[in-house]
Amino acid sequence: VEMIHIDHFGFLEDGTFKQRYLVADKHWQQPGGPILLYVGNEGDITWFCNNTGFMWEIAEELGAMLVFAEHRYYGESLPFGQDSYSDSKHLNYLTSEQALADFAVLIQNLKNTQPGAQHSPVIAIGGSYGGMLSAWFRMKYPNVVVGALAASAPIWQFPGMVPCGDFYKIVTQDFARSGYNCDTNIRKSWKAINNVSSTASGLQWLSEQFSLCTPLKTKNGIISFKGWLQETWVNLAMVDYPYEANFLQPLPRWPVQVVCKYLGFNSTVSDYQLLHGVSQAAKVYYNYTGSSSCLNMSESATSSLGWLGWTYQACTEMVMPMCTNGVQDMFEPEEWNFQVFSDECSAMFGVRPRADWAGTVYGGKDISSHSNIIFSNGGLDPWLAGGVTYNITDSLISIMIPEGAHHLDLRYSNDHDPPSVRAARALEVKYFQQWIRQATKTPQTSKT
Amino acid sequence: VEMIHIDHFGFLEDGTFKQRYLVADKHWQQPGGPILLYVGNEGDITWFCNNTGFMWEIAEELGAMLVFAEHRYYGESLPFGQDSYSDSKHLNYLTSEQALADFAVLIQNLKNTQPGAQHSPVIAIGGSYGGMLSAWFRMKYPNVVVGALAASAPIWQFPGMVPCGDFYKIVTQDFARSGYNCDTNIRKSWKAINNVSSTASGLQWLSEQFSLCTPLKTKNGIISFKGWLQETWVNLAMVDYPYEANFLQPLPRWPVQVVCKYLGFNSTVSDYQLLHGVSQAAKVYYNYTGSSSCLNMSESATSSLGWLGWTYQACTEMVMPMCTNGVQDMFEPEEWNFQVFSDECSAMFGVRPRADWAGTVYGGKDISSHSNIIFSNGGLDPWLAGGVTYNITDSLISIMIPEGAHHLDLRYSNDHDPPSVRAARALEVKYFQQWIRQATKTPQTSKT
Numbered sequence: 001v002e003m004i005h006i007d008h009f010g011f012l013e014d015g016t017f018k019q020r021y022l023v024a025d026k027h028w029q030q031p032g033g034p035i036l037l038y039v040g041n042e043g044d045i046t047w048f049c050n051n052t053g054f055m056w057e058i059a060e061e062l063g064a065m066l067v068f069a070e071h072r073y074y075g076e077s078l079p080f081g082q083d084s085y086s087d088s089k090h091l092n093y094l095t096s097e098q099a100l101a102d103f104a105v106l107i108q109n110l111k112n113t114q115p116g117a118q119h120s121p122v123i124a125i126g127g128s129y130g131g132m133l134s135a136w137f138r139m140k141y142p143n144v145v146v147g148a149l150a151a152s153a154p155i156w157q158f159p160g161m162v163p164c165g166d167f168y169k170i171v172t173q174d175f176a177r178s179g180y181n182c183d184t185n186i187r188k189s190w191k192a193i194n195n196v197s198s199t200a201s202g203l204q205w206l207s208e209q210f211s212l213c214t215p216l217k218t219k220n221g222i223i224s225f226k227g228w229l230q231e232t233w234v235n236l237a238m239v240d241y242p243y244e245a246n247f248l249q250p251l252p253r254w255p256v257q258v259v260c261k262y263l264g265f266n267s268t269v270s271d272y273q274l275l276h277g278v279s280q281a282a283k284v285y286y287n288y289t290g291s292s293s294c295l296n297m298s299e300s301a302t303s304s305l306g307w308l309g310w311t312y313q314a315c316t317e318m319v320m321p322m323c324t325n326g327v328q329d330m331f332e333p334e335e336w337n338f339q340v341f342s343d344e345c346s347a348m349f350g351v352r353p354r355a356d357w358a359g360t361v362y363g364g365k366d367i368s369s370h371s372n373i374i375f376s377n378g379g380l381d382p383w384l385a386g387g388v389t390y391n392i393t394d395s396l397i398s399i400m401i402p403e404g405a406h407h408l409d410l411r412y413s414n415d416h417d418p419p420s421v422r423a424a425r426a427l428e429v430k431y432f433q434q435w436i437r438q439a440t441k442t443p444q445t446s447k448t
Numbered sequence: 449v450e451m452i453h454i455d456h457f458g459f460l461e462d463g464t465f466k467q468r469y470l471v472a473d474k475h476w477q478q479p480g481g482p483i484l485l486y487v488g489n490e491g492d493i494t495w496f497c498n499n500t501g502f503m504w505e506i507a508e509e510l511g512a513m514l515v516f517a518e519h520r521y522y523g524e525s526l527p528f529g530q531d532s533y534s535d536s537k538h539l540n541y542l543t544s545e546q547a548l549a550d551f552a553v554l555i556q557n558l559k560n561t562q563p564g565a566q567h568s569p570v571i572a573i574g575g576s577y578g579g580m581l582s583a584w585f586r587m588k589y590p591n592v593v594v595g596a597l598a599a600s601a602p603i604w605q606f607p608g609m610v611p612c613g614d615f616y617k618i619v620t621q622d623f624a625r626s627g628y629n630c631d632t633n634i635r636k637s638w639k640a641i642n643n644v645s646s647t648a649s650g651l652q653w654l655s656e657q658f659s660l661c662t663p664l665k666t667k668n669g670i671i672s673f674k675g676w677l678q679e680t681w682v683n684l685a686m687v688d689y690p691y692e693a694n695f696l697q698p699l700p701r702w703p704v705q706v707v708c709k710y711l712g713f714n715s716t717v718s719d720y721q722l723l724h725g726v727s728q729a730a731k732v733y734y735n736y737t738g739s740s741s742c743l744n745m746s747e748s749a750t751s752s753l754g755w756l757g758w759t760y761q762a763c764t765e766m767v768m769p770m771c772t773n774g775v776q777d778m779f780e781p782e783e784w785n786f787q788v789f790s791d792e793c794s795a796m797f798g799v800r801p802r803a804d805w806a807g808t809v810y811g812g813k814d815i816s817s818h819s820n821i822i823f824s825n826g827g828l829d830p831w832l833a834g835g836v837t838y839n840i841t842d843s844l845i846s847i848m849i850p851e852g853a854h855h856l857d858l859r860y861s862n863d864h865d866p867p868s869v870r871a872a873r874a875l876e877v878k879y880f881q882q883w884i885r886q887a888t889k890t891p892q893t894s895k896t
Contacts, residue, residue, distance in 0.1 A: 008809075009457040011764040011799040012540040092460040104808050140588060142818070143811035316459045351459040360552050361456075363591035370590070371817055 006079045006093050008101035017079040019102055022049055022068040029063030030116030034436050036123050038068040039137055041130030045070035047304035053412025058429055069106055071099050074306040088350040091312055104141045121439035123432055127151040127407030136362050139370045147372035147435035149428055151407035157320040157386025159355045161364055164323035164336045166385035172329040174237040174380050179260025187330035189278050192271035197222045209279040213294035228297045230331055232285050235301055238406040240380050243416040248301035250288050259284045315345030319353045371395040372435050376424055378404025399424045454527045454541050456549035465527040467550055470497055470516040477511030478564030482884050484571050486516040487585055489578030493518035495752035501860025506877055517554055519547050522754040536798040539760055552589045569887035571880055575599040575855030584810050587818045595820035595883035597876055599855035605768040605834025607803045609812055612771035612784045614833035620777040622685040622828050627708025635778035637726050640719035645670045657727040661742035676745045678779055680733050683749055686854040688828050691864040696749035698736050707732045763793035767801045819843040820883050824872055826852025847872045
C-alpha cells in the first residue's frame with residue numbers, strides 16, 4: 001500500500017489513505033526495465049488482476065514489472081474506511097481526476113524508492129472505465145507514462161459526442177446475429193411482460209418462471225424487472241466471449257448464442273411461451289453453474305464491481321447519455337432526459353451531474369495533439385459506441401477486434417480466440433516495444 | 449462576468465462565482481478569427497490588461513479578439529466575496545488547477561455562446577505566474593488552446609529542478625553590470641546595517657536616512673528591514689526596463705543603472721556613507737516621482753498584485769526554493785529550508801506545502817511530448833533561473849531576450865526597445881500565425 005493524499009486539489013483536507021497496489025516483478029529486467037501499470041477501475045483490484053491475463057503473458061517478453069493499482073473508493077482503497085460511502089461529504093473525493101493523481105503520485109514514488117526503477121518507462125493499461133483512465137492518464141500525465149492501451153474505453157460516450165442510441169443498437173445486433181429471431185423475440189417480450197403481469201396470477205407465474213428470490217408484487221416491481229432483464233442482455237453482449245469464462249458471471253462459450261437458443265420462436269408464439277423462453281435465457285446468465293436456488297434481481301454481475309461508487313461517478317462526471325427507440329434496438333423506447341437523471345442523482349447523493357465537464361477536461365473529440373495511445377475495441381461490445389474506432393494520428397491508433405466483446409484483448413489467451421484478437425495483442429506489444437525504445441533512446445531529462 | 453463553479457474537482461460544493469473577464473473585439477474577424485486569451489495571474493486583471501500592450505498591438509494584424517480573464521481570488525473574481533480570504537476553508541479553492549479549469553470553462557462557454565467564435569482558434573498568453581499558467585493550459589487543455597506564449601515563466605523553479613541559488617545570482621549580475629562596485633557595495637551593506645543598528649542612535653539614523661514611515665525599533669525590525677531591501681533589489685532587477693515605466697513602481701529608464709549611481713563607492717567607504725548611498729538608491733525605487741513623504745516597508749510594489757493570495761499559493765503548490773550564499777550573490781547567506789517554510793505556512797494558513805506536487809502534475813522537466821508553446825525569457829530577469837531557456841522540441845521553443853527584464857516582450861513597444869525584444873515579438877507573432885493556420889487547416893472535429 002502507498003500513503004496518498006485524500007485531496008490532491010485542495011490543501012485543507014490533509015489526510016492520507018492507503019492505496020492498494022499489487023506488484024509482480026518476477027520477469028522485471030532491472031535496472032530500467034519497463035513497468036506495465038494496470039490503471040484500476042471501479043472494483044476490487046485483485047479481480048481485475050486475475051482478469052487481465054494479457055499483462056501476465058507479455059511480462060517475460062518485455063522484461064516488465066507488473067503493477068496493478070487500485071482505484072480510490074473501490075476494493076480496499078477506501079479514503080475514509082467504512083465511512084467512505086456514508087454521505088456526500090465523504091464521497092466528495094471520488095473523481096477521475098483524483099484517481100489519476102493517485103496513480104501519478106504512486107508511480108513517481110515507486111520510481112523514487114524502487115532501486116532500478118528510476119528510468120523505467122511506464123505504460124498504462126486499462127479496460128472499460130479503466131481504459132478511459134488509461135488514455136486520460138497519458139493525456140494528462142505524459143511525464144509519468146510513455147504510452148497507454150485503452151481497451152474498450154468509451155471516452156466519447158459523453159453528451160454531444162456520439163448518438164445516445166448506438167449503445168443499445170450494438171446490443172441488439174449481437175442478439176440478431178446470434179440466433180433466429182432472437183432480437184425480435186426480446187423486442188416482443190416487454191409487451192408480453194406487461195400483458196402477463198396485468199393479473200395477480202400472471203405476476204405469480206412470472207415470479208415462478210424466473211425463480212425470483214423476491215416475488216414481483218407491484219407495478220414498480222415490473223419496471224425494475226424489465227430494467228433487470230435489459231441489463232442482463234447488455235451484460236451478455238459485453239461478455240460474449242468465444243470460450244467459457246467467468247467475468248461478470250460464469251458463462252458458456254458464446255453465451256449470446258446459447259441464450260438465443262431459447263428465443264428462436266416464430267411469430268405465432270404466445271406471451272407465456274415467449275416468457276418461458278426468456279426465463280430460460282436469463283438463467284443461462286444467472287445460473288449457468290446450476291448452483292443458484294433463486295435469482296436475485298439486485299445482483300446482476302460480480303460483487304467485485306463497486307456499483308454504488310460507479311453510480312456516484314455517473315451522477316457527477318461520468319454522464320453517459322443512453323437512449324432506445326424500440327426500432328433500431330430491441331428495447332422499450334426511452335429518451336435520454338438529463339433533467340430527470342440530474343434530479344435522481346440529487347435525490348440519491350445530494351449532488352448534480354455536470355454534463356459538459358468531462359468533455360472540457362478530457363478533450364472530447366479534440367485529442368489529436370496527444371500521442372502514444374492505442375484504442376482497442378471489440379465489434380460485439382456495446383461500449384464500442386463511445387469508443388475511438390479510427391486512427392486519429394499515427395500515434396493515436398485504433399485497433400478493431402470484430403469478433404471481440406468487452407476488452408477481450410486484455411484476457412488470457414485461449415485456444416478459442418479468434419485470429420483478430422491474437423493479431424490485436426501482437427500489435428499492441430509491438431507498440432509497447434516501440435514506446436519503450438523511444439523512451440530509452442531519448443531519456444527523460446534527469447533531475448539535478 | 450461568467451458564472452463558474454467554485455469547485456471543479458468535487459461536487460459537494462456546488463456554488464458558483466462571477467469570474468471577471470475583459471473583451472476587446474474591435475479588430476476581430478468573425479466568423480472564426482482567432483482569440484488571444486490573456487491568462488490572468490495573481491492580481492487585478494485590469495492592471496495586467498493595461499500592461500500587456502503586445503496583445504493590443506497585434507490584434508489588428510491577426511484579426512483577433514482579445515480576452516483578458518481574471519484569476520480566481522484576485523481582483524474582483526472572489527469565489528466567496530469578502531469572505532474569500534477569511535480562513536483556510538474559504539481559501540481551499542485557490543489552486544492553479546482550479547484556475548486552469550476556470551479558463552477552460554470560460555473559453556468553452558464563450559465559443560458556445562458568441563456568434564462566430566465556435567471555430568476560433570484560441571492562443572493563451574501570459575507572463576510570470578500567468579506565463580506558467582499559459583504553458584500549463586496548453587499542456588492540460590490542448591483541446592481548448594492551440595498554443596501558448598509563456599513569457600518569463602519559471603515553470604522549473606520547483607524543488608529538484610534548478611539550483612536554488614540561480615535566482616539571486618542573476619539579480620546580482622544585473623547590479624554588477626549596471627555600475628562600478630554596485631553589487632560589491634550592496635553585499636557590504638548588510639554588515640553595515642548590522643553595525644549601525646547596534647546602537648539606539650544608529651537605529652534612529654537609519655530610520656531617518658531611509659525616511660521610514662515607521663521607525664526601526666527592534667532586532668526583528670532590522671531583519672524585516674533587510675528583507676525589504678533585498679526585495680527592493682529583486683524588484684528592480686525584474687523591472688529593469690530600457691525606458692521610463694510604471695509596472696511595480698514608477699521608475700526611470702534602466703533603473704538599476706540609476707540606482708547604481710548611488711552605490712559606486714570604493715573600498716574605503718564608511719558604514720554611514722555606504723548606507724546613505726543605499727538609502728538614495730532605495731528612494732529611486734520608492735520615490736522616483738517625489739510624491740512619497742515617507743517609505744512604507746509593508747508596500748514594496750503595486751497594490752494591484754494580490755500578495756496574500758500568492759503567499760497562500762506559495763504555501764501550497766507553488767513551492768519555489770530560493771537560497772543565497774553571499775559569494776556568488778550579493779545577499780546574506782540563507783539556505784533553503786523546506787521544514788521551516790512548511791512550519792511558517794502551517795502557522796499562517798493552517799496548510800502545508802506539497803513539495804513534489806507541481807512537478808508531478810505539470811511534468812517538471814519531462815514535457816517534451818507537448819507542443820506549441822513559446823517560452824520567452826529576458827537575460828536580466830531573475831526568473832530566468834527557473835525558465836525554459838533552450839528549445840525542447842521544434843514546437844516547444846525558447847526565445848531569449850538578452851537585454852530584457854521580466855516579460856518585456858508583453859509590454860507596449862517603445863522607441864527604446866532593444867532589437868532583441870523587437871525580434872522576439874515578431875517571432876512570437878510568426879508562431880501565432882502558424883498555429884492559427886494549422887488549426888484552420890485541420891479543423892477540430894465538430895460535435896454531432
